[in-house]
Amino acid sequence: MSATLAPAAARPAPRLFASPGQALAAAAIALFLLLFLVWPVATVIYVAFTEKGSGAFTLINFVDFARTDLFVRSFWNSVYVSAMSVVLASVFALPLAAITTRFEFRGAALVQTLGFIPLIMPPFVGAVAMQLFFGRNGSVNLLLDEGFGFKIPFMEGLNGVVFVQSVHYFPFILVNLSAALRNIDRSMEEAAQNLGSSGFRLFRRIVFPLALPGYLAGASLVFVKVFDDLATPLLLNVKDMLAPQAYLRVTSIGIADPMGYVISVVLIVASILAMWASAAATRGRDYATVQRGGGGLARRRLRPWESAAAYAVVGLILALVLAPHLGLLLLSFATVWSFSPLPDAYTLAHYGRVFGASADYIKNTLIYASLAGLIDVVLGAAIAYLVLRTRLVGRHWLDWAASAALAVPGVVLGIGYLRTFYGVQLPGGQPLATLWITIVLALAIRRLPYALRACYAALQQISTSLEEAAENLGANKARTVRRIVLPLMTGGILAGFISSFSTAAVELSATLMLVQSNSDAPLAYGLYVFMQSPAGRGPGAALGVIAVVLVAACALLSHLVIERGQKARGAGH
């Protein structure tokens, strides 16, 4: 903050506002965030700052936090797991992104889509499938034990969390990095080649640094998401991490303890710090390149042995990260699968059972997730533009507030919505919170950071000289944004939409609080309902497969649209 304010203050007349239109947009976004994020969350977590008994303002709860061995241990465990997850996720994502964008590689679109699927891990059932594959007595370990007499603790302890989180979230890096690689000016690469650089050196010195905004957008998302994720540690029964501690505290009944909210505050602050740090890492450097529409970097043809190696690497990574989904698929066809490498027998009955029930769920999921994704890219693109292209006072707060949504536990948001909107009655006495649009808003708020980071990275790569050229030719701001900025951001915006859309489609924690009737429920809720009983495991898995296929199909579709758009523009040159 200070870094950006200092030069502004040094100028003779600091320009507080850019244009009335931009100020208006900023105000509208601020109002939206205030109404649907800050206020509902504040109604819940203010407890963190109150004294027991009197309700007076105090910071003693934070002192308790620092004095409690468990919380301090949890904090450092969370930091360790998040950092290691970024490293491992990069190991998965870098080869996939580089191979599919830098080389002529058949099936690049397919790899991009498959590499994206791990993000769509349906709640509960995904966990069961993963245990059946990688768990202590999962297929892999049973076979290892039988053949070689040892087991690998893939899913145990903190390193188990690192493994599962990297598999789950590496697509954030993949998607954002790929979008960034596609946006690099080919002339940069050619210049470097003319100067004698090639191969890995070229990648390391020219290509990767230019794609850094995309990589950092993905990496910071992975870091913060892992830091704030509670589902995976809990599924592995790791409880000494921060987010699970907050969740366990907030959701236990009969306990009016402020510590859960104290931890939530710590999570929010840590997330904002991480986002700020990633922004600081790219500050003061210019990633923008002027040439557009060239279809990105030159794609080199692979020699046969290189091609074989590339396929082997891609195949290996995909096999590893898609194993949970293969497990899910098997589970959906399995009769009984217990303490054995493969199910006892196969059946189609589970699909039969969910077939009738799932039509409503699918329809609702598609409506909710696409509306949420749409809201997210509109807000994300607008915030990114305001932050990077205007000098509006307090613009960074929009960015940080939106990013903080990542750190708000779903239950806290859910309770906040009930508290804020249930009292608001619609004509007819129905509470506002019972309308399905509330679920859409909660989903949009929770997934906004994904779209925001993607849009931010995309805009960072666009040179302002293009906009200045348009303005010199007489276009006003609005027209420049519409005709120049937005088309150039398309890749990033679509990447953001896909991330928001597909993760919104399988989100549960806030939804579970807000769903008011079965006819308004999304797929994730249907899954939850099935996964509470032994007989529901198969149908739950079937529903999970349907969810994954559905979301993946939408992702593939958007991906094809990007590819086609780029080809069309490339051809026009």
Added chain:
Amino acid sequence: MFRRLAVLATLAGAALAGTAALAQAPSGKVTVVTSFSKDVTDPFKAAFEKAYPGTRLEVQNRNTNAGVKFVEETKGNNQTDLFWASAPDAFEVLKGKGLLQKYQPKATGIPEKIGAFPINDPEGHYFGFAASGYGIMWNTRYAQANKLPEPKDWSDLAKPAYYDHVAISAPSRSGTTHLTIETILQGEGWDKGWRTVKEMAGNFSQITERSFGVPEAVNSGQTGFGIVIDFFAFSSQASGFPVKFVYPTVTTIVPANVGIIANAPNKAGAEAFVEFALSPAGQEVLLEPSIRRLPINPAVYAKAPADYPNPFKDPSLGSRVKFDVNVSEKRTAVVDGLFDQLITFQLDAIKGATKAVHEAEAALAKKDNPQARALVKEARDLIAAMPVNEQQAASPETAGAFTGAKEKGARQAELEAQWAAFAKERYAQARAKAEEAAKLAR
């Protein structure tokens, strides 16, 4: 749009109900918030709607905690008619906040108690409709592969053979596990009971945060043995999983409940559902293989399969422990807090100490050594040591820290930090002593 239509339909339904008020026939949408799975709710929904034509049961699935929070947060403009879940303590919380409507069921043939547990809330705020007991469930393939014997009682799970093979859900997260722990504490006494619990805890492979996490782990064979409520095991068997179940000697049979929410929008419909759940027709639904819970109407057992457990006939089921609800209620949060601080969040430490004790005892079995034996006993006592005694646990000062009492006093976080430090220190000492004993015995 759908909503709007639904509102209109409800309004129309309400208007119809108004004109037909003389007939008192329940109709329209009956909204129930429940923690029960589809396997339980679907058969009930079908049977209820058949018994009361014109009604529509709207089932909202939420876990018990989320359900309680939901009812609490929405009380200003309540749209829920019924709360339907297992754990009696969740109903106690709702009752304590004045969120449950009093009602006098008309159903007959239901005794006052099941085992030692009263079936209905004595003040008439919620009603038992099915009973369940706690016990041990295990995966037979897992047991065979690891050559583990079949357990019969809680104390069996404390044996060295079961090290790292047992799963439980945290009592702070699962009302049913809470009752299991409380039953052991009441059945064996505070100190002896905690000793049993901690000796078992030394063998835990995982402590899940959902009740259903345990049967799930046992069904899939990720862990061998689980401490669960009976119907999880029975319905798993009915689904074909290779699992078995046993009721230990110290167990209690407790009712799962249904209650009417205060200011229910469809009061007549809510009452109709309560009556249906308690009627013979409703009780028979419990016998379905996917549900498999114990009816509270003794007459219904005549229609049950031959091997169905019957707490009204089998005296070993639940009547050994005189479960005192008042004792339980006073210290609910404290017992959960103790379990979390001494066991859940210290699992590695308590397991390490227990493993050391097991190894020392194995060494002693081969070659006895009185000095080492004394050390092992000390180690066991250190593991079993409790930071608070029974009186302190139930005292208003301690309990007040956990229930957000308005008066000033110790904060929950303070107490928890003390307990955790107490346990951590003793587990480390116990481990050192046991290791020393093992050296002496060699």
